[in-house]
Amino acid sequence: MIKTIGLRKVYNNDYEAVKHLDLNVGRGDIYGFLGPNGAGKTTTIRMLTGLIEPTEGMVFFNDREVSKGKQELKNNIGVLPESHGYYEWMTGKQYLLFFASLYGMNKASRIQRTNDVLEMVDLTEKANIRIHQYSRGMKQRLGIARTLLHEPQIIFLDEPTLGLDPQGQKDIENILVQLNKEQGVTIFITSHLLKDIERICNRVAIVQRGSLLVEDTIPSLLTTYEAMIEKENVNLEDVFFFLTDEKRGESKHDL
Amino acid sequence: MIYELVKKETKEHIFSRKGIGFLFIVSILLSIMSFGFISVKELSLLDQPSIVMTTFKLLLGINILISMVIGSTMVAGEKEKGTLESLLLTPLTKRKIIIGKLIAILVFWLTVTLISLPYFIVLSNGTSMLPTILFYLYVVGTVLVISFSSIALIFSTILASTKNAMIVGLMIFLITLVPMFLSTTMKKAGFAKLIQSYSPISASMKTMKDLFINKLGALDILVGMVPVFVFFVLALSVSLLISKKVDFLGGE
Numbered sequence: 082m083i084k085t086i087g088l089r090k091v092y093n094n095d096y097e098a099v100k101h102l103d104l105n106v107g108r109g110d111i112y113g114f115l116g117p118n119g120a121g122k123t124t125t126i127r128m129l130t131g132l133i134e135p136t137e138g139m140v141f142f143n144d145r146e147v148s149k150g151k152q153e154l155k156n157n158i159g160v161l162p163e164s165h166g167y168y169e170w171m172t173g174k175q176y177l178l179f180f181a182s183l184y185g186m187n188k189a190s191r192i193q194r195t196n197d198v199l200e201m202v203d204l205t206e207k208a209n210i211r212i213h214q215y216s217r218g219m220k221q222r223l224g225i226a227r228t229l230l231h232e233p234q235i236i237f238l239d240e241p242t243l244g245l246d247p248q249g250q251k252d253i254e255n256i257l258v259q260l261n262k263e264q265g266v267t268i269f270i271t272s273h274l275l276k277d278i279e280r281i282c283n284r285v286a287i288v289q290r291g292s293l294l295v296e297d298t299i300p301s302l303l304t305t306y307e308a309m310i311e312k313e314n315v316n317l318e319d320v321f322f323f324l325t326d327e328k329r330g331e332s333k334h335d336l
Numbered sequence: 337m338i339y340e341l342v343k344k345e346t347k348e349h350i351f352s353r354k355g356i357g358f359l360f361i362v363s364i365l366l367s368i369m370s371f372g373f374i375s376v377k378e379l380s381l382l383d384q385p386s387i388v389m390t391t392f393k394l395l396l397g398i399n400i401l402i403s404m405v406i407g408s409t410m411v412a413g414e415k416e417k418g419t420l421e422s423l424l425l426t427p428l429t430k431r432k433i434i435i436g437k438l439i440a441i442l443v444f445w446l447t448v449t450l451i452s453l454p455y456f457i458v459l460s461n462g463t464s465m466l467p468t469i470l471f472y473l474y475v476v477g478t479v480l481v482i483s484f485s486s487i488a489l490i491f492s493t494i495l496a497s498t499k500n501a502m503i504v505g506l507m508i509f510l511i512t513l514v515p516m517f518l519s520t521t522m523k524k525a526g527f528a529k530l531i532q533s534y535s536p537i538s539a540s541m542k543t544m545k546d547l548f549i550n551k552l553g554a555l556d557i558l559v560g561m562v563p564v565f566v567f568f569v570l571a572l573s574v575s576l577l578i579s580k581k582v583d584f585l586g587g588e
Contacts, residue, residue: 132424132584152427160425166418170348182340183426227422 082108082235082267083129088138090124090291098124100291101138106235106284111261111268113282115275117325121291122271123163126237129269130160143234156184159228161221163239163271169213173204173223176212177230184231191230198226202256218249225256235267236260242274250274254281279317287324294324337428338436345440349406355444358402362395362448366455369394373459385548387459388469391452392544396477397513399448400484403441404509407488408502410437411582415496421584434489434579441485442478449473468547476540476564483536483568484509486575493578512537536567 083106090099099121106112116122127133129140131151140147142154168176174195181191199205202222207215215223221241228236238257242250258281260266272278278285279299286296295302299317306320349355373379373387382390411434414420423433456469487508491501515532522528532538543560546552552560 130425132421155425155427158425160422162418162421162425164418165421168344168348168419170352179340179344180422180426183337183423183428185337185427 082106082110082143083269084141084144085129086139086141088125088128088140089136090121090128090133091136098291099128099135102288102291102293104286104293104296106267106269108234108267109261109265110284111257111270111282113278113285114269114271114288115273115278115285115321116271116288119290120288122288123239124291125288126160126162126239126269126271130158130237131155132160156231157234159231159233159236161224161228161236161238161241163243165224167212167215167220167223170211172209172211173215173219173226174199174208176223177226180227181230186231194230194232198229201229201260202226203252216249218245218252221245221249221253222256225253229260229266233266235269238268238270240271240273242272242277250277257281275318275321276316285317287321289325295320337426338432338439341428341433341436342439342443345410345437346443349410349440350444350447355406358406358444359447359451362398362402363451365394365398366391366452370455370459384460384463385465388456388465389544389548391455391459392469392472392477393541395448395452396480396540399445399477399481400509401506403445403481403485404488404505405502406444407437407441407485408492408505409498410440411489411492412495412498412501413492415584416498418584420582424582424584430582431576431579433582434493434575437489438482438485438575442482445478445481449477465548472544472547476543476561479564479568480536480540483564483571486571489575490571490578493575493582511535516541534563536564539563 083104085102085104088099088102088104089097091097102121102125104125114122114125124133128135129147131140131147131154134148142150142157145153147154168179171179177195177198178191181195186194196205199208202225204219204222204226207219212220212223225236225238225241228238241257242253245253254277257268257270261268270278270282282299284296284298285302287294297305302320303315303317306323307315310319310323312319369391373382379387411420414423424430428436452473456473457466460466460469484505488501488505491504492498495501495504511531512535515528515535515538518528518532539560539562543557543564546560547557
């Protein structure tokens with residue numbers, strides 16, 4: 082569904098945030114995009130969603146190059162940016178109705194769809210409360226509801242559980258699994274909660290300093306690195322630290 | 337889609353506490369001024385065209401100022417609140433975002449004109465000035481408000497902070513006002529002469545005088561208006577061109 086070839090982003094001609102990234106996100110995947118802070122995750126999401134132009138390389142959405150069909154892309158993706166704001170003076174329902182209208186839905190379908198997504202994220206009872214009264218978890222659920230309004234094929238979630246309490250994290254996780262299983266929505270997610278990623282994702286990519294270290298299904302990844310890590314019951318967290326620590330060591334050595 | 341954005345902008349900036357406050361200030365100022373024309377001896381001696389002109393100057397000045405304040409907050413404010421990224425991810429194009437915000441400012445101006453109409457009707461009572469007033473209000477006034485709002489939106493787009501966008505926009509407005517504070521002799525030389533000749537504000541004030549007091553013909557008025565319309569075309573074109581720069585990352 083999403084494919085990148087040699088994706089590269091250089092800021093101000095001197096900082097290379099993303100280095101020749103080749104990714105492959107399949108239809109129906111819950112794809113975990115992992116990496117330490119500053120690895121280029123957000124920049125990659127912004128390039129995949131057409132918000133910023135890559136310096137080099139190409140992004141394909143359903144085999145069509147994104148730069149040639151941005152409107153089509155916008156109509157088929159939902160994005161929850163990392164630290165985004167809300168029109169806090171609106172109620173949750175008004176907020177969703179506003180965004181539904183921007184997707185060109187008629188009045189009847191936007192009301193219906195707004196009610197549907199509110200139910201999906203369990204905010205129906207709080208729909209008429211102003212957003213400034215929402216908790217952080219409620220705001221994140223509202224953000225996810227917004228990404229689903231136009232029934233996108235894929236949603237991009239940049240750290241959706243950031244700053245949430247365990248219950249809030251669990252709620253988001255349940256919503257995502259349900260969306261993927263029941264509606265077949267492809268999910269591209271970044272998170273530092275590796276245990277949760279291991280539980281919900283079927284495929285992951287690990288990046289560091291803009292470079293792709295590995296991209297594989299989780300079972301295959303665990304099998305590949307089990308022997309190298311020399312530990313029983315290797316999990317995604319072990320693989321992540323093994324790869325990223327190893328890489329840091331090499332960088333230091335290079336210097 | 338633009339309609340929905342205009343509705344949202346109007347609710348957020350115009351029919352909000354802030355916007356209603358601005359409308360209240362405008363009506364209070366108009367009331368004080370009208371009361372002054374009746375109760376202050378010197379002012380009551382003015383002829384009706386001069387009274388209408390003075391009221392126009394106040395109305396235009398205050399509204400351009402308010403429109404620029406509102407315009408400055410529209411894009412930079414979305415950047416500061418982090419809402420612009422979500423907006424840019426919708427099918428709405430960057431140009432439509434700017435046009436939607438510009439229309440919302442226009443809604444504010446039209447609301448102000450509605451508030452000011454009764455004052456103008458009373459102030460021009462007994463004369464045939466009302467059609468001229470309406471022309472000036474809805475043609476020249478609207479053109480000036482759109483021009484200066486476009487300037488505010490340009491800076492709101494290229495700068496990341498509302499405060500900076502507001503300061504730069506207001507400075508431009510103040511520069512166009514310079515000739516109003518200079519003596520006739522000073523206006524005849526140097527930088528002051530340059531601004532006096534090309535400032536849309538100066539041109540609009542001059543044509544207002546030509547229209548209401550000197551009673552010049554339509555052609556003279558149109559020629560006098562050239563700087564106003566050139567400024568309008570330039571400001572609007574640049575704001576639409578610069579709309580490509582609408583970016584949640586800021587621009588400073």
